[in-house]
Amino acid sequence: MTRRDVIRGAAALAAAKALAQAAPPFTLPPLPYAASALEPYIDTQTMEIHHDKHHKAYVDNLNKAVAAHPELANRKLDQLLRDLPNVPEPIRVAVRNNGGGHWNHSLFWQTLGKPKEGPSGKLAAAVDKSFGSREAFEGKLQAAGLTVFGSGWVWVMPQGGGLAIETSPNQDTPIMSGREPLFGIDVWEHAYYLKYQNRRAEYLSAAMHVLNWDFLSQRYSGMAG
Ligand code: MN
Secondary structure (H helix, E strand, O other): OOHHHHHHHHHHHHHHHHHHHHOOOOOOOOOOOOOOOOOOOOOHHHHHHHHHHHHHHHHHHHHHHHHOOHHHOOOOHHHHHHOHHHOOHHHHHHHHHHHHHHHHHHHHHHHEOOOOOOOOHHHHHHHHHHHOOHHHHHHHHHHHHHHOOOOEEEEEEEEOOEEEEEEEEOOOOHHHHOOOOOEEEEOOHHHOHHHHOOOHHHHHHHHHHHEOHHHHHHHHHHHOO
């Protein structure tokens, strides 16, 4: 190895480091539709602020948390969340809250859309098996969303060939216990306050009109055992 090779190697290393610094590990995914796509059920301004400000803040704060821990550089988000006890203690709460926020919202945007039809295939069968009808399922989902005290999520979990509904506080996510949700509905006030103020029940009812059943039916068919 010549001196020139050493210098070239050092330059390449510096360039790689600069690139790593320029590209934080976690990035905000774009909304898969226009911010106005869910009108009138979820308004444009709520979608813009929710995605561009709230979700972005989770991503930025997650990147800040892991920046001082290069040993975490290659960990995927779900690996971090599934193994929180082994995340360094000084950033564990930040990873739980901001990593949970990033994971939950990334799924949430895909969950929404303007559906033309209801659940199909295995998902339709699972809805009928566990709840008797789509209407009963949506009723249970809304009722569970109302029981969340303060900020949190209501989740639909694949379970035994059917579905189960559960809730979590804050940005806690089923991924933290190694379980993959079919979908979740955000019941933080920031998800609905501009249009619905304190009327969470109206927001939850509106949300039933913008569930992307094509996406959810496809997702469930890949999950159901
Ligand atoms: Mn949110």
